[in-house]
Amino acid sequence: xxxxxxxxxxxxxxxxxxxxxxxxxxxxxxxxxxxxxxxxxxxxxxxxxxxxxxxxxxxxxxxxxxxxxxxxxxxxxxxxxxxxxxxxxxxxxxxxxxxxxxxxxxxxxxxxxx
Amino acid sequence: xxxxxxxxxxxxxxxxxxxxxxxxxxxxxxxxxxxxxxxxxxxxxxxxxxxxxxxxxxxxxxxxxxxxxxxxxxxxxxxxxxxxxxxxxxxxxxxxxxxxxxxxxxxxxxxxxxxx
Numbered sequence: 001x002x003x004x005x006x007x008x009x010x011x012x013x014x015x016x017x018x019x020x021x022x023x024x025x026x027x028x029x030x031x032x033x034x035x036x037x038x039x040x041x042x043x044x045x046x047x048x049x050x051x052x053x054x055x056x057x058x059x060x061x062x063x064x065x066x067x068x069x070x071x072x073x074x075x076x077x078x079x080x081x082x083x084x085x086x087x088x089x090x091x092x093x094x095x096x097x098x099x100x101x102x103x104x105x106x107x108x109x110x111x112x113x114x
Numbered sequence: 115x116x117x118x119x120x121x122x123x124x125x126x127x128x129x130x131x132x133x134x135x136x137x138x139x140x141x142x143x144x145x146x147x148x149x150x151x152x153x154x155x156x157x158x159x160x161x162x163x164x165x166x167x168x169x170x171x172x173x174x175x176x177x178x179x180x181x182x183x184x185x186x187x188x189x190x191x192x193x194x195x196x197x198x199x200x201x202x203x204x205x206x207x208x209x210x211x212x213x214x215x216x217x218x219x220x221x222x223x224x225x226x227x228x229x230x
Contacts, residue, residue, distance in 0.1 A: 003158075033217060042118075043159075043205060043220040056217060091159070095216065103218060105151075105159040 002026045006106035008090050013082055013113055021077045021109045023092030032075045033093040034067065035046065043091065049075065056084070082113045116141045119210050120221035127196045128229050134181075135191045135224045137206030145211030148182065149218070152175045153203040162204070165189065167211070196228045 005024045013019050025032050034046040047057040049067055064080045075094075079086055092106040117140045127133035139148070150162040165173045165182050175182050177197075181190045193200055206221040 031216065035220075042222040043218075045217040045219065048217050058217075089157070101216070101224075102161045102164070107156065107158045 002104075004092055004094055004104050006109050008092075008109060009107065010110045013111070015084060015113055016081050019079050019111065021079075021090050021092075021111070023075045023077075023106055024073050025075055025092065025094030026104055027073070027094075029094035029096050029104070031055075031095045031097075032067075032069070033095075034077045035079070035091045035093065035105075036088040037091065037108075038085075038088045044096035046077070079111075082111075084113050087111055087113045096114055116143070116210065116219045118206050118221040120206055120224050120227050122224045123222070124225045124227070126227040126229055127193075129196055129198060131196055132192060132194045133184050133196055133226065135193075135204050135206075135226065137191070137221055138190045139187050139189065139206070139208050139219075141187070141208065141210075143210050143212075147209040147211060148180075148209040149209065150178070150180070150189075150191045151205045151207055151220075152200075153205065153223070154199075155202070160206065163191065191228075198228050198230060200226060201228045202226060 007022045031106045032049045035043050037043045045058050046057045068076050089108045091108045093103045095101045095102045095103050119138045145168045148165045151159045152162045153159045163175045163178050177194045179192045203223045205223045207218040
């Protein structure tokens with residue numbers, strides 16, 4: 001069964017450093033998302049991406065965040081200068097269609113900023 | 115703004131018994147979709163069941179069913195004949211029904227433990 005894959009599973013980085021979280025969405029899906037879950041809190045939407053551009057973003061997704069689809073398979077989330085409060089589980093998801101469609105999630109990348 | 119509330123942080127149920135997880139939401143939208151996602155200890159969230167707001171009939175998927183009360187903005191999940199593999203975090207989620215607004219709003223989750 002096709003699945004969304006994320007790498008790495010765990011990333012530790014120093015405050016102020018840049019990190020890139022990687023995702024490979026399901027191959028015939030057209031819409032891609034990043035969510036994050038701070039420990040003990042709810043899963044929060046960051047950004048959605050379609051046709052090589054951001055379609056929607058939350059207020060969390062400020063200038064330190066960016067997304068890219070550098071090739072036909074990868075979907076990346078870059079955090080330019082990490083802060084302690086960026087420590088969270090980051091989930092990538094993809095959907096085939098625009099609405100009322102099952103979102104397939106990756107296993108997540110646990111980002112720890114020290 | 116859309117909010118989703120799950121008031122039960124943790125629940126437990128005996129194997130083979132039935133358990134109901136609660137979820138309420140707030141929205142001014144008339145057209146939307148509701149979901150329950152399961153996140154086992156391996157961390158990957160998977161869809162359990164979905165409900166279209168325009169449908170009056172409650173969705174059912176095998177042992178999983180929902181009680182959707184649109185006027186009360188309530189969307190509870192019933193798990194019948196609970197199995198050990200049902201142990202997981204369960205998230206209630208909301209999606210607006212308009213094109214281009216397909217991100218999910220999640221509740222804080224309910225940790226369900228099925229006891230042998």
